[in-house]
Each structure stands twice: as C-alpha cells, then as structure tokens.
Amino acid sequence: MRWSAISDVFERIAQWSDKHSPQTLFARALIIIVVPMLLLQALSAWWFYSQRGDNVTNRLAILLVRDLRLLISLRSDFPDDEHRNWILRRSAQDLLLFVSFRKGIVRPFKEPEYFDIVAREVQGALNADLKRPFFLDNNIGGGQLLIEIQLSDGDVMEVLVPHVRLTFGSSFAYVVAQLGLALVLFGLAIWFMRRELVPIEHLGVAADALGKGRDVPDFAFSGGTREVRNAATAFHTMRIRLRRSIQQRTEMLAGVSHDLRTPLTRMKLSLALLPDSPETKELADDVADMQRMIEGYLAFARGEGDEEPVMTDLSEILEDVAAGVRRDNAGLDLGWKGDMAVELRPIAMKRCLTNIVSNALRYANHVKVEAVRGRTSIEVTVDDNGPGIPPERYEDVFRPFYRLDESRNADTGGVGLGLSIARDVARSHGGDVTLAASPFGGLRVIVRIPL
Ligand SMILES: Nc1ncnc2c1ncn2[C@@H]1O[C@H](COP(=O)(O)OP(=O)(O)OP(=O)(O)O)[C@@H](O)[C@H]1O
Ligand SMILES: [Mg+2]
Structure with missing residues (x-):
C-alpha cells in the first residue's frame, strides 16, 4: 500500500516534468545529470561552511583567547616598562596581535544587532575562557576586530586582531574553483552525451523515413551503447523483412492477376462462340467483371512496383x-x-x-x-x-x-x-x-x- 502510494507520487512528478521539461532527450539527460550535480555542489558548500566553517572559526577564536590570556599573565608577572614594551613588540610580531594599554575601565559590552559569525565565536570564547569584563567591536574596519579587556590593576588592554587570524582562506576562491570545475565537467558531460545520442537520432530519422516509405539512410551503429546498438540492429532486420514482405505481396498480386488473365481471355473467346441466351449473357457479364477487377489489381501492383x-x-x-x-x-x-x-x-x-x-x-x-x-x-x-x-x-x-x-x-x-x-x-x-x-x-x- 505504502509503496504504491510512493510510486504514485513519483509517477505524478514524472508526468508533471514530462509536460514542463524540454522535449529533446539531450536536454533532459543533461538536466538529469546537471541538476543533481548542482544540488550536490550547493549542499556540500553549505555543509562545509556551516559545519566545518563554524568549527574552524570556533577553534581559531579559542586559540585567540588563549593567546590573550598568555599576554595578560605575562603582563601581570612582568609589570615593568621594559618587559611591557617587549611584550607589545613580540605580540605584534609573533602573534599578530596589536596590543596597547590605557588606564580606565572598559566600555560596557552591548550585544550589537548584527554580528558576524567570527565575532560571535570570539565573544563566546571570551565569555567562556577569559572571565574578565571585555568589550568587542567588529565594526572598526580595516579588516580588524577590536577587543578591550579589563585588567586587575585598573588598566585596560586594547587588542587589534586582524581577521586573518580568525578566518580560513577566501571563500571567493573556493566558489570560483567550484564553478570552474563545474563548467569543465559540464562541458565534458555535453560532449559525451552528444556522442551517445547521435545513434539514437539517426535511428529516429531512419524510422521516420521508413514510416513514410522513403529511402532509409544507412547509418553506422558501431558506436553507442549496447541498448542503442541492439535497437539499431533490430530496426535493420525489421526494415529488410518489411521490404521483402511488401515486395512479395506485390509480386504475388501481380503474378496471380497476370496468370488469371489468360484463362479469362480463353473463357471470353469460348463464350463468344456459344449461341446467345440469357445465361451466356450473364456469364459474359461476370467474366467482364472479373477482368476489370484483375486489371485493377494489376494496375495497382504495377504502380507500386519499384x-x-x-x-x-x-x-x-x-x-x-x-x-x-x-x-x-x-x-x-x-x-x-x-x-x-x-x-x-x-x-x-x-x-x-x-x-x-x-x-x-x-x-x-x-x-x-x-x-x-x-x-x-x-x-x-x-x-x-x-x-x-x-x-x-x-x-x-x-x-x-x-x-x-x-x-x-x-x-x-x-x-x-x-x-x-x-x-x-x-x-x-x-x-x-x-x-x-x-x-x-x-x-x-x-x-x-x-x-
Ligand atoms: N464521393 C463519393 N460519394 C458517394 N459515395 C462514394 C464516393 N466515393 C466513394 N463512394 C462509395 O464508396 C464505394 C467504394 O468506392 P471505391 O472508389 O473504392 O470503388 P468504386 O468507385 O466503386 O470502384 P473503382 O474505384 O474501383 O472503379 C463506392 O462504390 C461508392 O458507393
Ligand atoms: Mg472509385
């Protein structure tokens, strides 16, 4: 019951698409290949960005917060100016974090209305791992993120984090590569498909010609799939048999008609020699009828001939x-x-x-x-x-x-x-x-x- 319902649905979809999709086998076959391919591409891109993408960003944010924690500990362990400058230099050089300190308290953090995924991950990591008041601004431009962190000694640590530290690769390059690859594959698919469909096209033309009683073009069916080759061979045999049977029918008709003519002529002669009577008159009419029929047959058979x-x-x-x-x-x-x-x-x-x-x-x-x-x-x-x-x-x-x-x-x-x-x-x-x-x-x- 359930299966029949499902196959019913599929049947309906097939009927609907029959009406609304292109009529050539070539176009349809392309759609059958290309649509799943595009769907697969889109799905995998979506999966990659939403699942793996989130994951990677999350890891990068956690690493960032660990670096920040290290900087904070270094700063509290070595508070003198010389070390402080060293810390600032090293973090800029090695960690790509541009740090500065100021006196005061951090601005209260307000959840912005629009947040990109990177900032959200960083915010989450800061919340989870830092346990200090912080301020986050992802809207300062220059491909950077600003983080302010409250330190225990009344200082505020300001960190500029370039986006490079928080994102992986360029999605643009990924999309271009995907599209390029799709185009190349699409081109190949078109080429192969054309090759496969040529014999079917030829078969169609030949069958059409045969149906109209025209000369059937000889087509090579060495290439193509086994199904198409089989159909072509079957068609070939059918064509020969059909031609033979038509020929046989016409020849037989002509032969019979022709052979009947001679006895009929003889009968007519004999009738002419008989004395006139109503019976002979009737017989003569019938013989004349038969002769007309046979002439008709012969004319037909001759005309159809070759x-x-x-x-x-x-x-x-x-x-x-x-x-x-x-x-x-x-x-x-x-x-x-x-x-x-x-x-x-x-x-x-x-x-x-x-x-x-x-x-x-x-x-x-x-x-x-x-x-x-x-x-x-x-x-x-x-x-x-x-x-x-x-x-x-x-x-x-x-x-x-x-x-x-x-x-x-x-x-x-x-x-x-x-x-x-x-x-x-x-x-x-x-x-x-x-x-x-x-x-x-x-x-x-x-x-x-x-x-
Ligand atoms: N235009 C027409 N109007 C009325 N009846 C017709 C017409 N054409 C054909 N018929 C009828 O159909 C029958 C069959 O026609 P058909 O042409 O096959 O034979 P036919 O004209 O009698 O003989 P033949 O054409 O072999 O000399 C005719 O006998 C006639 O009764
Ligand atoms: Mg007639």
Whole structure:
C-alpha cells in the first residue's frame, strides 16, 4: 500500500516534468545529470561552511583567547616598562596581535544587532575562557576586530586582531574553483552525451523515413551503447523483412492477376462462340467483371512496383489529376495554400488522388479540391455535393471490392478497389485517407501526406 502510494507520487512528478521539461532527450539527460550535480555542489558548500566553517572559526577564536590570556599573565608577572614594551613588540610580531594599554575601565559590552559569525565565536570564547569584563567591536574596519579587556590593576588592554587570524582562506576562491570545475565537467558531460545520442537520432530519422516509405539512410551503429546498438540492429532486420514482405505481396498480386488473365481471355473467346441466351449473357457479364477487377489489381501492383520517392511539387500532380478527370458538365475547383514540395512517389500518389477525385465526380456535379500545407503534413481535401456516405459505412468502403451501390453497372463505376488503393498509397507514404461529411452536403475525403 505504502509503496504504491510512493510510486504514485513519483509517477505524478514524472508526468508533471514530462509536460514542463524540454522535449529533446539531450536536454533532459543533461538536466538529469546537471541538476543533481548542482544540488550536490550547493549542499556540500553549505555543509562545509556551516559545519566545518563554524568549527574552524570556533577553534581559531579559542586559540585567540588563549593567546590573550598568555599576554595578560605575562603582563601581570612582568609589570615593568621594559618587559611591557617587549611584550607589545613580540605580540605584534609573533602573534599578530596589536596590543596597547590605557588606564580606565572598559566600555560596557552591548550585544550589537548584527554580528558576524567570527565575532560571535570570539565573544563566546571570551565569555567562556577569559572571565574578565571585555568589550568587542567588529565594526572598526580595516579588516580588524577590536577587543578591550579589563585588567586587575585598573588598566585596560586594547587588542587589534586582524581577521586573518580568525578566518580560513577566501571563500571567493573556493566558489570560483567550484564553478570552474563545474563548467569543465559540464562541458565534458555535453560532449559525451552528444556522442551517445547521435545513434539514437539517426535511428529516429531512419524510422521516420521508413514510416513514410522513403529511402532509409544507412547509418553506422558501431558506436553507442549496447541498448542503442541492439535497437539499431533490430530496426535493420525489421526494415529488410518489411521490404521483402511488401515486395512479395506485390509480386504475388501481380503474378496471380497476370496468370488469371489468360484463362479469362480463353473463357471470353469460348463464350463468344456459344449461341446467345440469357445465361451466356450473364456469364459474359461476370467474366467482364472479373477482368476489370484483375486489371485493377494489376494496375495497382504495377504502380507500386519499384517507384522511388522523389521531391515533387504536389500542385503539379493535382493539376494533372484535374486535367485527367475534368468533364465539361461538372465543376471542379482546384486550389492550394503554401509550399507544395514534398517527397513522394508521384505515379502512386497520382493514382491515389485520381481515384478519389473521380469518385467525387462520379457521384456529384460540384467538386472542390484544396491542398493546405501544415506544420507536419500536407492535407488534400476533396469535397463534393453528391449523396455522401453514411458514417457507419466509412470504414467499409475502404475494403477491397466493397461498393455501396451493389449493381456493378458501368454508370456508377467500377469494382470497388479505388478507395482501398488510395488508402494503401497514402499509408505507404506514412499518411492516411479519412472520410467525413462535406459542408457541401456530400462526402469529404481527406488525404494526409506527412512532410
Ligand atoms: N464521393 C463519393 N460519394 C458517394 N459515395 C462514394 C464516393 N466515393 C466513394 N463512394 C462509395 O464508396 C464505394 C467504394 O468506392 P471505391 O472508389 O473504392 O470503388 P468504386 O468507385 O466503386 O470502384 P473503382 O474505384 O474501383 O472503379 C463506392 O462504390 C461508392 O458507393
Ligand atoms: Mg472509385
């Protein structure tokens, strides 16, 4: 129970960061490395300063107070002027403490509002170890601390303590060193990360190309991690198998269709020799139907064959299609927006669009074809004002040989392969053909071709 709650929280965090963090693997991997690194740096710096830093300052303050005690004892043991001067000289030289004496009493010590950590430690040490009235001022400038101590003979000992005696090193240098080191490591991380990610990028490009039925660039996958190499090898195998199966399918289709043509022709000849009767007429119609279907298959198989994708101006294909199907009595509007250059197999794509537009012209008298370039794809929309297709039939009409109008008469068309072929072509380009209701009352067919 508890574990599932925890993993739930993590899952939520992951989802949140999925939405709000950069989308490239490179940037994310960097964040995954850099954020913990920075946190670690900050934490260790904080720990160093707050724990060890305090400790060291505390020790230095205690040492200072011991020195002061030594000076006080020396002064009370050797009160004469000669010794006093000697003490002052030596303490300045050897202890870095600048001592002077005056008559009087020390100023009352008042806790200042702002106290730095050094002064606080010194104050603590003086309190604990000296047992004499003292005055402390950390605000005199010059990188010094002023301590006044009441001596027993009515003298006051004034000591100027340079900060060097009380602090360790410069924190600035520490920070600069840390930052410099972090930058160097960061640079190295970027470099190595790039190297690791190049094969993944190549794999992505290749998979994208394969999905769009384009030429798959050969990429070297000698470098990279084992996982990436495995994925690349798997992809490679998949690509070969896919290509082989497509080829096999097309070849088989072409072979079967071709071989069926010969007996069909023979049947037609035999039928022609038979005397006319309603039965032979029916048989002849069926044979003609079969022949049309087989021609359709063959045309499809041939078109798909070995055509390679090339950079093509889709508007030219659209013009071609329109010129091919336009009839005098029907209106066909053609328009496009944006750059129509896209990599595709022109003959196949022309077949796809011709099938769709000729369908529309067959069922309607007004047809509008419009191509729009989007961010990731070009969409060709074919609208007509014909009878349309009921939405529950949208998927059926893509099935081979499926026709809404069951009578295969010559007026209303062919064998029912047009839309299947159109969709097949679009999908082999990584796109699709979908149906919707047209604002003109008829059918809207949308062909999406990825860029
Ligand atoms: N624009 C359209 N308006 C109304 N119905 C349509 C339209 N386009 C297609 N259909 C219906 O979908 C069915 C399947 O179309 P498809 O293009 O696959 O075959 P087809 O046109 O009958 O024959 P083929 O295109 O192979 O000569 C058609 O028989 C028709 O009933
Ligand atoms: Mg058709």
